[in-house]
Amino acid sequence: MTWGHSEPLGDLATGVAIAGIGEAPHTRASGRTAAEMAAEAVAAAIADAGLTPADIDGLMWHPAFVGQLDADAFRRHYRHDGPLWTSAQGGGMVWAGTAPHTAARALADGSARHIVNSFAVAWATQRSAMEGGPGQSHAQKVTKRQLEVPFGWFPQPVYFATIARRHMHEYGTTVEQLGHVAVTTRHHATLTPGAVMRDRPLTLDAYLASPPVAEPFRKEDCSLISDGAGAYVMTTVERARDLRRPVVEVAGVGLGTSHTGSHWAQQPAFTSTPQVFAGPDAFAMAGITPSEVDVLELYDPFTIVTLMQLEDLGFCAKGEAGPLAESGALRIGARLPTNTHGGLLSHSYVLGIAHVTELVRRLRGPGAEIGLYGGYTGAQASTLILRRAR
Amino acid sequence: MIFPLPDLDEPLTGGFWHAAARDLLAFPQCASCERFCWYPEPRCPACGGPDLPWTEVRPAGTLYSWSVVHHAFLPAFAAQVPFVAAVAAIDSAPGVRLVSRLLGGDPAMDAPVRVEFGWLRLGEDRVRAPFLRRVP
Ligand SMILES: [Zn+2]
Numbered sequence: 001m002t003w004g005h006s007e008p009l010g011d012l013a014t015g016v017a018i019a020g021i022g023e024a025p026h027t028r029a030s031g032r033t034a035a036e037m038a039a040e041a042v043a044a045a046i047a048d049a050g051l052t053p054a055d056i057d058g059l060m061w062h063p064a065f066v067g068q069l070d071a072d073a074f075r076r077h078y079r080h081d082g083p084l085w086t087s088a089q090g091g092g093m094v095w096a097g098t099a100p101h102t103a104a105r106a107l108a109d110g111s112a113r114h115i116v117n118s119f120a121v122a123w124a125t126q127r128s129a130m131e132g133g134p135g136q137s138h139a140q141k142v143t144k145r146q147l148e149v150p151f152g153w154f155p156q157p158v159y160f161a162t163i164a165r166r167h168m169h170e171y172g173t174t175v176e177q178l179g180h181v182a183v184t185t186r187h188h189a190t191l192t193p194g195a196v197m198r199d200r201p202l203t204l205d206a207y208l209a210s211p212p213v214a215e216p217f218r219k220e221d222c223s224l225i226s227d228g229a230g231a232y233v234m235t236t237v238e239r240a241r242d243l244r245r246p247v248v249e250v251a252g253v254g255l256g257t258s259h260t261g262s263h264w265a266q267q268p269a270f271t272s273t274p275q276v277f278a279g280p281d282a283f284a285m286a287g288i289t290p291s292e293v294d295v296l297e298l299y300d301p302f303t304i305v306t307l308m309q310l311e312d313l314g315f316c317a318k319g320e321a322g323p324l325a326e327s328g329a330l331r332i333g334a335r336l337p338t339n340t341h342g343g344l345l346s347h348s349y350v351l352g353i354a355h356v357t358e359l360v361r362r363l364r365g366p367g368a369e370i371g372l373y374g375g376y377t378g379a380q381a382s383t384l385i386l387r388r389a390r
Numbered sequence: 391m392i393f394p395l396p397d398l399d400e401p402l403t404g405g406f407w408h409a410a411a412r413d414l415l416a417f418p419q420c421a422s423c424e425r426f427c428w429y430p431e432p433r434c435p436a437c438g439g440p441d442l443p444w445t446e447v448r449p450a451g452t453l454y455s456w457s458v459v460h461h462a463f464l465p466a467f468a469a470q471v472p473f474v475a476a477v478a479a480i481d482s483a484p485g486v487r488l489v490s491r492l493l494g495g496d497p498a499m500d501a502p503v504r505v506e507f508g509w510l511r512l513g514e515d516r517v518r519a520p521f522l523r524r525v526p
Contacts, residue, residue: 139394143429146403149394150510150519152459152467153475153489161457162477169455169499214475215458263429265477265489270455 003268006277007255009101011285013108016100016250017240018386020049020116020233021357026196026348029124030227034067037229038120039077041353042069045231050244051114053078056233058106058115060090060099069118085112092119092230092351093299094255097375097382101253103234113235119353120229127225143263156301157222159264161214164304167271168216171319173307175216179207180325181303182220182345188332189342196226197346221303223344230353232360237389246364252286252385254278261379273305274381275312275374282372282383283314290314293385294368296336297355299376300343306330309374310338313383337368352376356384363388394466395512402430405444411518413507415449417483418442428486447486449505451478453522454487456497466512478503478522492522501525 022044024037038061046053056078061068069077071086085106090099099117106112138144138155148154153162167173186202189195202220210218240247256277260267269276283289290313300306307321315336316324324330330338341347341358348354352375359371363386375382398407409416418427420434421441427434434442456476462468474492492503502525509516 142400142402145394146396146400147406147429148489149464150396150517151475151490152463152470152473153477154394155463157461158457158459158463158475161459162455162475165457166455166499211460212458213461215460217457259435265487266428266485268485 003260004256004258004274004277006281007257009253009255009281012101012250012253013104015237016104016107016234017237017247017389018100018232018250018360019235019240019243019245020045020047020051021360022046022048022231023194023354023357024120024229026194026226026228026350026354027124028196028226029127030122031125032122032227034065034120034122034229035069035073037122037227038069038118038231039073041120041229041231042116042118045116045233048245049233051233053080054082055114056080056116057083058085058103058112060087060103060115060117062091062095062119063088065091065119065121067122068120085115090117092353093377094375094380094382096352096356097373097384098253098255100234100250100384107234107236113239115234116231117234118229118231119351121350122227123225123349124227138262141262148265153265157217158214160302160304161217163264163271164216164302167304167308170271171322173319173322175208176204177322177326178216178221178303179204181306181330182207184325184330185300185339185343186220186346188340189346191332192341192347195342195347196224197342217302220345223301224346224349226349228348228350228354230350230357232357247389248360248363248386249389250384251288251370251387252282252284252383254281254285254383256381258379262377264378271308273308273312273376275309275383278381278383279313282385286385286387288370288385293370293372295340295359295362295371296338296374297340297359297371298338298374299352299355300339300345303345305376306338306343309376309381313372313374359386394464395510395515395517398517407517409444409446410507410520413518414446415480415505415520416444416446417486419445426483426486428483447480448482449520450482451480451488451503451505453492453497453499453501453503453524454479455499456492476522488520490520490522492524494523496524498524
């Protein structure tokens with residue numbers, strides 16, 4: 001019995017471009033609400049596309065997270081009373097990767113012309129108040145609360161430390177190789193204006209000297225908790241050509257599901273992600289192979305998740321991602337620049353939306369034509385391949 | 391019961407804790423296809439069978455992976471760290487992995503472990519629970 005499957009998404013309903021990107025500042029506890037930050041990111045994305053709020057007639061968000069810019073909030077904020085196509089299948093994580101596929105249907109059938117997708121979190125602020133955050137939703141899940149949390153196998157850092165330990169056993173992955181992911185990602189953050197860890201360079205020696213949180217993880221193996229938001233505007237490739245930015249189009253989308261959901265302890269392929277199901281569909285849709293990808297933004301809650309996705313997407317053989325990271329191949333300027341803004345580990349913890357905005361930024365500039373976002377929730381993974389249009 | 395101790399009467403998972411209270415290790419096993427269904431679900435995901443009695447299994451397994459947890463992620467764990475959070479494959483329940491703690495240290499990959507029963511404690515409360523220990 002296989003442990004997951006790919007979701008049959010079908011071809012894109014029409015050519016889709018990401019025509020505008022925007023972010024709200026990524027910070028430690030800011031005292032701001034998610035909705036405020038989402039509105040700021042959306043405003044920036046609309047302006048970046050050269051549009052006005054009145055041009056927006058489609059809105060995507062994800063209702064599983066509090067305070068998102070949903071239809072009511074959007075209408076209130078912009079005093080927008082025109083038609084508005086809406087989808088609650090947007091936001092960050094896997095949805096930051098699949099939203100363009102969902103949006104394509106609305107763009108194709110004329111339901112909308114310009115669709116904005118946004119995601120925001122105020123988890124740093126909420127943590128100060130001891131509420132919210134990634135652990136809380138897991139503690140509310142009955143099987144986890146009853147069968148994992150009582151023993152202290154909780155929360156995410158402990159799950160993924162356990163997965164990393166098994167990966168080390170099966171493939172010879174080392175603590176130093178995990179460290180290379182943390183150091184490379186941090187290096188990229190130091191080059192990125194607005195990255196939370198911009199002024200905090202990290203050496204491998206400092207990584208190795210830091211105390212363990214949940215072995216084999218140190219703090220630097222784990223994502224930040226931060227406040228912030230990101231947004232992007234989608235339209236047809238045709239319309240995007242009339243807008244102000246270089247056209248970055250969607251080339252391929254895939255979505256994979258693990259049958260054990262977020263019960264990682266029970267996932268038969270313990271050291272894999274559902275990218276093994278999502279990746280092939282996205283590559284087939286794009287008509288490319290991994291060797292043609294110039295830049296990667298991979299959802300990286302933990303260093304090991306970067307390594308597993310590299311393997312599961314076919315950028316190296318299973319078990320070879322540790323040596324790949326150690327070789328320096330993931331650095332900007334090298335063969336497979338990965339998490340070029342600093343990722344969840346060192347840029348911000350906005351659950352992937354800033355990965356997509358970064359990917360678009362990279363593809364607008366010289367040096368990269370094809371880029372890939374790897375989205376991940378644990379239960380699912382998505383692959384989004386973007387390409388600078390000719 | 392104080393979080394994060396389990397609720398023994400929670401309908402889906404209570405059978406695990408009721409068995410543990412008698413120092414027994416039990417998992418739901420499908421009456422029609424005999425597959426162990428873990429974590430519990432209302433119906434067998436393999437055949438859809440609705441009858442999933444808690445079935446006692448031999449308290450032995452192999453250590454699949456672990457993490458030595460140093461940071462107290464919940465206030466309740468502050469007095470317990472460091473501890474070895476562990477996942478073990480249960481020998482006589484194919485496909486089942488038990489999440490628990492390894493007692494006595496010395497974790498090693500795929501090492502044989504036995505399940506032994508002890509108390510999960512929090513303040514005045516305690517719950518009988520299965521723990522793991524390496525077989526000498
Ligand atoms: Zn069955």
